[in-house]
Amino acid sequence: MSGAPAKRSGPNLWILVAGVVLIAPMLLLFNASFGNDPRAVPFLMEGQPAPEFSLQTLDGDTITLKSLRGKPAIINFWSTWCGPCKQEHPVLLRAPQRYPGVTFLGVVYQDEPNKVRSYLRAVGGSYQHLIDPNGHTAVLYGVAGVPETYFIDANGVIIYKQIGPVDDRMLQQLVTQMLGVQ
Amino acid sequence: MKSLLLGLLLASALAQDPSLGDPSLDALGPPGPPPQTELQLDEQTERISKGLRCPVCQGMSIADSPSQTAVTWKNAVRDMVSKGYSRAQVEQFFITRHSEWVLLQPPAHGLNWLLWLSPALVLGGGLTLAAAYASRWRREPDSALPSERGDVPKDPYEAALLAELEES
Numbered sequence: 472m473s474g475a476p477a478k479r480s481g482p483n484l485w486i487l488v489a490g491v492v493l494i495a496p497m498l499l500l501f502n503a504s505f506g507n508d509p510r511a512v513p514f515l516m517e518g519q520p521a522p523e524f525s526l527q528t529l530d531g532d533t534i535t536l537k538s539l540r541g542k543p544a545i546i547n548f549w550s551t552w553c554g555p556c557k558q559e560h561p562v563l564l565r566a567p568q569r570y571p572g573v574t575f576l577g578v579v580y581q582d583e584p585n586k587v588r589s590y591l592r593a594v595g596g597s598y599q600h601l602i603d604p605n606g607h608t609a610v611l612y613g614v615a616g617v618p619e620t621y622f623i624d625a626n627g628v629i630i631y632k633q634i635g636p637v638d639d640r641m642l643q644q645l646v647t648q649m650l651g652v653q
Numbered sequence: 654m655k656s657l658l659l660g661l662l663l664a665s666a667l668a669q670d671p672s673l674g675d676p677s678l679d680a681l682g683p684p685g686p687p688p689q690t691e692l693q694l695d696e697q698t699e700r701i702s703k704g705l706r707c708p709v710c711q712g713m714s715i716a717d718s719p720s721q722t723a724v725t726w727k728n729a730v731r732d733m734v735s736k737g738y739s740r741a742q743v744e745q746f747f748i749t750r751h752s753e754w755v756l757l758q759p760p761a762h763g764l765n766w767l768l769w770l771s772p773a774l775v776l777g778g779g780l781t782l783a784a785a786y787a788s789r790w791r792r793e794p795d796s797a798l799p800s801e802r803g804d805v806p807k808d809p810y811e812a813a814l815l816a817e818l819e820e821s
Contacts, residue, residue: 606729
């Protein structure tokens with residue numbers, strides 16, 4: 472009645488290969504993305520010349536990036552409505568005295584000059600703050616939120632952008648690096 | 654006449670804004686002719702803004718987000734469009750700052766092809782597998798007992814039953 476047992480089909484190799492071919496690239500993509508902060512906004516301008524700007528200070532003077540050449544500069548985009556900006560303010564307040572070889576500038580981001588003046592009167596200010604009326608300079612610099620701080624060497628090249636508040640240690644490291652480049 | 658007036662107004666607005674003459678815009682190449690009417694400017698701005706990712710939102714375009722950053726970016730788009738920059742040039746401006754991450758729809762090149770093709774590949778693969786299984790089921794009607802196919806050893810009771818059936 473029953474002859475030799477029919478040969479049972481083993482694991483289907485081609486299905487396995489097809490599955491691997493389909494799934495492997497997706498796993499590679501997932502793997503490349505694991506560990507990345509999904510809220511982080513990529514920034515590609517490090518190592519590139521900082522965009523030129525011409526902005527007015529709170530006192531009405533005009534400052535251009537060109538006028539800062541020959542000396543490293545630290546440009547901090549901030550606003551009075553931003554909590555982390557207030558957190559880093561004391562660090563930046565004492566920085567110009569600690570690093571006289573560096574120009575410190577603040578660029579006010581989406582804020583009203585009067586509010587900024589009142590705030591600085593209350594907490595103190597040790598360097599110039601520029602008004603960016605329509606936010607174009609912030610867009611040119613690739614600002615995606617505040618606070619963001621740009622470290623620009625004496626040749627006008629962005630060497631680093633700090634997203635979030637700066638601290639004393641970071642400032643010291645980066646200023647040393649910038650003065651070395653000079 | 655109306656378009657001439659609009660052109661003059663736009664030119665005057667640009668002349669008053671000191672932050673718009675940045676050389677980094679020169680890297681985008683020469684701009685084309687600017688939109689002739691306010692409506693064209695609005696439509697083109699909206700179309701481009703719909704494709705740019707809001708940096709402080711989750712999966713939202715700057716056209717749809719009410720956040721201050723999105724509004725600032727959208728104003729920058731409008732400014733560039735008013736100067737005659739094309740969609741590709743505006744996108745390039747943002748890509749050079751924030752990579753292709755800034756585009757809500759990844760362009761079809763390089764590894765991005767995987768994103769575009771994977772749904773079709775998975776669907777095609779699934780259909781092929783389903784078709785392969787269906788044709789095998791048609792070829793091998795499963796009427797035989799497992800023991801007859803040799804998949805399992807014959808049970809003694811089954812053997813006795815089959816013997817009795819054959820005798821009768």
